[in-house]
Amino acid sequence: MNNISTDVDNAVTVRNVCKNYDNVEALRDLSLEFPRGQLTSILGPSGCGKTTLLKIIAGLLKPTSGEILVNNKPVTGPGPDRAFVFQDFALLPWATVLRNVAFGLELRGVAKSEREAIAEKYIKDVGLTDFEHSYPHELSGGMRQRVGLARALSVDAQVLLMDEPFSAVDEQTRRKFQEDLLDLVKNENKTFLFVTHSIEEAVYVSDQIAILLPRPSRVSEIIRPSGFREKEALNIRRDPEYLDIVDRIWASLRTYVE
C-alpha cells in the first residue's frame, strides 16, 4: 500500500514559523495548512501578524525560523505561483490604471499589446472600464484597491495572497465582490489566502477560517463551515450554521477586544 501521509492536497503549508522584528515577536511557532482550490480566511485582531504571515508566504520576508512549502517545495523567495494583493495597494503613482494592472506582466516580460489586452479584461472584471487612463490619485480608495486586485489576478498565479482586499470598498461593492470571489473559487482551481477583519465576510466566503491570537500569534482555532457552502449565494446569510459560526467566532475573539 502506498504510504499517503495526508488525504488533503495542500497548496501551501506553514510549518512552525516564528518571526521576530527587532524587539517585537510577531509570530510564534505558527503552523497552518491551506488546501488546494479552497479559500482560507485569516482572521485576527489588528497588529497580530496577518500581513507578516502573508508576506512570509509570499517570500517577501524571511521567517526567523520554520519553513513554508508551496506545492511541496520550500519557499526561498517570490515566485510565479503566488500573487499578492497589498493592504496599502502599492500602486505606481506615475502610471495609469492600465499600466499598473499590467505591471506584473510587464515585469515578467510579456509583450505590451498582449499584457494590455489581458489587463483590460481584468480592469473590466473589477468594474474600472472607464478609468484605464486615470492615475491613482484620481481614484477613490476603493477604486485603487480594485486596481491592486486586478493586477494580482492578471498574472494568473495559482495562489492568491489577499491582504484585506475589500477593506476600502463600499458595502454594496463589497457584497458584490464577495459573490464574485465565491464564483472565482468555484470556477478557477486557485487557492486563496484571504486576510480580513470582518467575521461575517470570513464566514461568508471561506472554506476554512483560521483564527489568530494577538501577538505573538499562533492559530487558536480552525473552523470549516460545511453545510451552507453548496447553497445559493443569496441564502447563505440566512443559514442557521452561518449565523452560528459568526456567533462562535465573535465569542472567542471578544475576550481580546476588551
Added chain:
Amino acid sequence: MRYRSLFLNFVSASIVFGAWEIAGRIPVSFAFPTFIESMSAFWVLIIEGTLFTAYAETLRPLVIGVVISTVLGVGIGLWIGLSRAFDWLVSPIFIVMQTAPLAALIPLLIMIYGIGLTSKVFVVCIMAMPVIVLNTSAAVRNTPASIIEMGNSFLGSRRDVIIKIILPAASPIVFAGLRLGVSAGFIGAILAELKITPTGVGDIISYSRSIADYPTMYAAILSIILLAVVFLNVLERIEITLFKGTRRNYVSD
C-alpha cells in the same frame, strides 16, 4: 491662468529693475550703475559680439563640468542609495566637498592640473556634484518600501526594480538636485575664470572692473543670471518629457 502668471512675472521684474534704477540714481555707491546704463552696456556687448565670444569660452568648462557632474553624480548617488557599504565609503567625500572652501582648493588644483581647461572643469564639478550626489542618494533611499516590495513580489529583476520603480520614484528630488547643481556649476565656472585665468565672461567682469566700467561689469553679471534661468527652464522641460507624471502624489490609503 497662463497670462496671469506671465503678468505677475512682468510685475515682479519691473519692481526689481525699478528698484535697481532708483538705487543706481541715488547712488548707493559710485560703483553701482543704474539699470538703464547697464542695459545699454549690455546692448553694446551684444552688437560688438564680445558677449558671444566670451560665452564660447565660458560655456566650455561649464557644459563639460555640468555633464560630468550629472552623469557621475546621478550614478554615484544611485549607488550610494542602494548600497550601505558604498554609502559608508563614499558619502563623506561629497559631504566634505560640499563644505570645503573652494577658494582654498583652487591653488591646489592649479598646482596639479595647471591653469587650463581641466582645472576649470574641476571647479565646476566640485561646485555642482555634491548636491546632485546627495540629493540622488537621499531620493533613492526614500523610495516607498511598499512599491519596491510590490516589484519584488511580481518577480521584477533588480534592474527592473531600479529602472521602473526606484528611478521614477526618485526623479523629482533628483531633478531638484540637478537644478541646484547646475546653478552651483554656473557659480563655479565664473569663479574659475576669476580665480584661475581671466577668460570669457570672467574676463569681461575683471577687466571692466579694473577700468571702472561698472555698467559693463553688471551687464556681464546679468547675462550669467539670464543664461542660468534659461538653462534651468530647459532642465525642467527635460524632466517633464522624461518623467511625465512622476510628480503626482503618492497615494496609499
